[in-house]
Amino acid sequence: MTAFLLRRLIQAAAVxxxxxxxxxxxxxxxGDPIEILISPEADQxxxxxxxxxxxxxLPLWRQYLVFLGNALRGDLGRSFVFNExxxxxxxxxxxxxxxxxxxxxxxxxxxxxxxxxxxxxxPNSPLSKGxxxxxxxxxxxxxxxxxxxLIMVFAVQLGWLPSTGRGETVTILGMRWSFLxxxxxxxxxxxxxxxxxxxxxxxxxxxxxxxxxxMLMDYxxxxxxxxxxxxxxxxxxVFKNILIPVVTVVGLxxxxxxxxxxxxxxxxxxxxxxxxxxxxxxxLDRPVMVAYLMMIVLLFITINLVVDITYSLLDPRVRLEGKx
Amino acid sequence: MSAPTLEVRNLxxxxxxxxxxxxxxxxxxxxxxxxxxxxxxxxxGSGKTxxxxxxxxxxxxxxxxxxxxxLFKGRDLATLPEAEMRGLRGNRIAMIFQDPMMTLxxxxxxxxxxxxxxxxxxxxxREEARQRARDALGQVGIPSPDERLKSYPxxxxxxxxxxxxxxxxxxxxxxxxxxxxxxxxxxxxxxxQILAEAQxxxxxxxxxxxxxxxxxSVVAGLADDIAVMYAGKxxxxxxxxxxxxxxxxxxxxGLIGSVPSRNxxxxxxxxxxxxxxxxxxxxxxxxxxxxxxxxEPGCAEPPPFAEYRPGQHAxxxxxxxxxxxx
Ligand SMILES: Nc1ncnc2c1ncn2[C@@H]1O[C@H](COP(=O)(O)OP(=O)(O)OP(=O)(O)O)[C@@H](O)[C@H]1O
Ligand code: SF4
Ligand SMILES: [Mg+2]
Numbered sequence: 001m002t003a004f005l006l007r008r009l010i011q012a013a014a015v016x017x018x019x020x021x022x023x024x025x026x027x028x029x030x031g032d033p034i035e036i037l038i039s040p041e042a043d044q045x046x047x048x049x050x051x052x053x054x055x056x057x058l059p060l061w062r063q064y065l066v067f068l069g070n071a072l073r074g075d076l077g078r079s080f081v082f083n084e085x086x087x088x089x090x091x092x093x094x095x096x097x098x099x100x101x102x103x104x105x106x107x108x109x110x111x112x113x114x115x116x117x118x119x120x121x122x123p124n125s126p127l128s129k130g131x132x133x134x135x136x137x138x139x140x141x142x143x144x145x146x147x148x149x150l151i152m153v154f155a156v157q158l159g160w161l162p163s164t165g166r167g168e169t170v171t172i173l174g175m176r177w178s179f180l181x182x183x184x185x186x187x188x189x190x191x192x193x194x195x196x197x198x199x200x201x202x203x204x205x206x207x208x209x210x211x212x213x214x215m216l217m218d219y220x221x222x223x224x225x226x227x228x229x230x231x232x233x234x235x236x237x238v239f240k241n242i243l244i245p246v247v248t249v250v251g252l253x254x255x256x257x258x259x260x261x262x263x264x265x266x267x268x269x270x271x272x273x274x275x276x277x278x279x280x281x282x283x284l285d286r287p288v289m290v291a292y293l294m295m296i297v298l299l300f301i302t303i304n305l306v307v308d309i310t311y312s313l314l315d316p317r318v319r320l321e322g323k324x
Numbered sequence: 325m326s327a328p329t330l331e332v333r334n335l336x337x338x339x340x341x342x343x344x345x346x347x348x349x350x351x352x353x354x355x356x357x358x359x360x361x362x363x364x365x366x367x368x369g370s371g372k373t374x375x376x377x378x379x380x381x382x383x384x385x386x387x388x389x390x391x392x393x394x395l396f397k398g399r400d401l402a403t404l405p406e407a408e409m410r411g412l413r414g415n416r417i418a419m420i421f422q423d424p425m426m427t428l429x430x431x432x433x434x435x436x437x438x439x440x441x442x443x444x445x446x447x448x449x450r451e452e453a454r455q456r457a458r459d460a461l462g463q464v465g466i467p468s469p470d471e472r473l474k475s476y477p478x479x480x481x482x483x484x485x486x487x488x489x490x491x492x493x494x495x496x497x498x499x500x501x502x503x504x505x506x507x508x509x510x511x512x513x514x515x516x517q518i519l520a521e522a523q524x525x526x527x528x529x530x531x532x533x534x535x536x537x538x539x540x541s542v543v544a545g546l547a548d549d550i551a552v553m554y555a556g557k558x559x560x561x562x563x564x565x566x567x568x569x570x571x572x573x574x575x576x577x578g579l580i581g582s583v584p585s586r587n588x589x590x591x592x593x594x595x596x597x598x599x600x601x602x603x604x605x606x607x608x609x610x611x612x613x614x615x616x617x618x619x620e621p622g623c624a625e626p627p628p629f630a631e632y633r634p635g636q637h638a639x640x641x642x643x644x645x646x647x648x649x650x
Contacts, residue, residue: 032473219427222421226444240432241430241431
C-alpha cells in the first residue's frame with residue numbers, strides 16, 4: 001500500500017508540473033490584461049510602471065519560472081482586481097462550492113441508487129420504464145433552464161424555498177458552512193438538486209445496467225441456490241458488485257461537478273468558486289484564473305487517488321494486485 | 325415401501341422466448357434413491373443444466389416448469405410455494421454448478437459466503453456457523469481451513485474453488501445434491517479426487533446424488549443408474565452396467581462408440597453423424613431421426629418411453645434388442 005501511494009504521489013507531482021505549464025500558457029493566450037486593467041487615459045510612464053509591477057515585462061519563460069517558484073511557496077499570485085492573494089480568494093469560496101458538490105453527489109446517490117436498483121430488478125414494470133424515460137430528461141435538459149424552472153415553481157409560485165445565496169452559515173475551522181443551519185439547508189436544497197440532475201440520471205443508468213448484468217452471473221444464482229432470502233441476494237451479493245462501477249464513476253464525476261458548478265452557482269447566486277472564476281475571466285484576472293485551474297488539477301488528482309483507494313477496498317482483486 | 329428421495333416424472337421446462345417456445349426439458353423422468361448416484365448424460369444443449377435448475381426451483385423467466393412432477397420424498401416441488409422452496413434450497417437440496425470460477429461471489433470472503441448459508445437454515449450463532457464452515461472445508465480436503473476462510477475466491481485455484489462450492493453444498497448434509505459437471509473444468513487428477521470424495525460422502529450421509537456430465541467414463545465409475553438425454557428428452561435410462569453394456573437406443577450406442585478407448589486404438593474415432601437439431605423447430609416424431617442409422621418411416625410418430633428390459637427404458641420404436649458390440 002505504501003509503495004502504491006508513493007508511486008501515485010510521484011505521478012501526481014509530474015502531472016501537476018505539466019498541467020502548470022499548460023495552464024500558464026493557456027491563460028497567457030487568452031488575452032492581454034493590460035488593456036482591461038489600465039485606464040486608456042493612463043500615460044506611457046504609468047502604463048510601464050503597472051506592467052512592471054505585475055511582472056508582465058519579463059519574457060514568458062521567466063514569468064513561468066517566477067510563477068513556479070512562488071507556487072512552490074504556496075503563493076499563486078495576487079489578484080489584479082481584488083489585490084488579494086489569488087489562493088486566498090479561491091479558498092474563501094471553496095467551502096460553498098464543495099458543499100454544493102457534496103450535496104449534489106449525496107442527492108444523486110440517495111435518489112439514483114434505489115431507482116436504478118428497482119429498474120434493474122423489475123425491468124419490465126411500467127414504473128421502471130417511467131424511471132428510465134425520466135432519466136433521459138435528466139441527461140438532456142439544460143441545467144440553467146431546470147434551475148430557472150425550480151426557482152419559478154418552488155421559490156416564486158409556492159414560496160417554499162429561497163432562491164439565492166447561502167442563507168445562514170456557521171463558521172467551523174475558519175470556513176463558513178451552510179449545511180449546519182436549517183436556513184442554510186433550505187438554501188442548499190434547490191441548487192444541489194439542480195446540480196445533481198445529470199448525476200441522478202447517470203447513477204440510475206449505471207445501477208440498472210449493473211444490476212441487470214450481475215443478476216445473470218452464476219454467483220447470484222448460486223447464492224439463490226443456497227436458499228438465501230431475496231433481500232440478502234440483492235443487497236449483499238448484487239449490490240456490493242454494482243457499487244464498484246458506481247463509486248468509480250460518481251467519484252470521478254465529482255471533480256467535474258465542482259468544475260462545472262459554474263452554471264448552477266450563477267443561476268442561484270451561490271457565492272462559490274464557479275462564480276469567482278466567471279467574474280475573473282471577464283476581467284482577465286490571470287492569477288485568479290491560474291490559481292483556480294491549478295486547484296482544479298489538484299482536486300482531480302486527489303479525487304482519482306481517493307477513488308482508487310476506495311475501489312481497492314471494495315474489490316479484493318485490486319487489493320492483491322497493489323501488493324504484489 | 326417409502327417414497328424414493330427424488331423422483332422426477334415427465335418434467336417439462338419450457339422457455340417462452342420471442343422466437344418461440346424452447347422446450348429445453350421435454351419429458352424427463354428418473355428416480356434416485358438415498359445413497360445412490362444417478363448419472364445424467366447427454367451432449368451440450370440437451371437440457372441437463374435446465375433439469376438441475378428445475379429441481380432447485382431456479383428456472384428464471386421466460387422459462388418455467390410447464391408440466392410434470394418433481395417429487396422430493398413424495399412432495400411435489402414443482403408446485404411448492406417459493407417460501408417453502410427456499411427453505412429446502414441449500415438445506416435439503418443443494419446444487420454444485422458447472423463453472424467453479426464463476427460460482428463464488430468475487431467481492432465476498434469465503435467465510436461470509438459459507439456462514440450466510442449456515443445461518444439461512446439454522447438458528448445458530450456466527451461462531452457456531454463459522455465452526456461448521458470450517459469443518460465442511462476440512463471435510464473436502466482443504467488444508468488450513470481457518471486461514472482459508474478469510475480468503476477471497478480469487479486467491480483459490482479452480483479445483484480449490486470447486487471444493488469450496490462442494491463444501492457449501494454439504495453444509496446442511498442435504499438429502500439431494502445436483503452436481504452439474506463439477507469436474508469438467510478441472511484436471512484429471514483433481515477430478516479423480518473429487519469424484520472419490522463425492523462418492524464417499526454420499527454413501528456416508530445417504531445423499532441422493534444427481535451427477536450431470538457428458539463424460540461416460542465418469543458415469544461408469546461413479547453412478548448406479550444412468551439417464552441419457554437428447555434434445556430435452558430422456559431417451560434411455562437404466563442401471564449403469566446394463567445400459568453401457570447393452571444400450572437400447574441408437575443415440576446411447578453412438579455416445580458409447582465415440583468414447584476413445586484402448587480397444588480401438590489406431591482406428592479413427594467414431595462420431596455420431598449430423599448436428600444437434602435446434603430446439604425451436606424439432607422434427608415431429610423421434611428427434612434423433614435425422615441422425616439415426618436405424619430410422620424408418622414409423623419414426624415420424626413420437627416413440628413411447630417403454631421398458632424393453634427389466635429396469636431399462638428407451639424412447640425408440642426400433643431399439644438394439646439384439647446384443648451389439650460397442
Ligand atoms: N434462458 C433461456 N432462454 C432460452 N433458452 C434457454 C435458456 N436457458 C437455456 N436455454 C436452452 O435450453 C437448452 C438446454 O440448455 P442446458 O444448459 O440445460 O444444456 P446442457 O445439457 O446443460 O448443456 P451443456 O453440456 O453445454 O452444459 C439449450 O438449448 C438452451 O438454448
Ligand atoms: S425411434 Fe427411430 S429414429 Fe428414433 S432412435 Fe429409434 S430407430 Fe432411430
Ligand atoms: Mg449445462
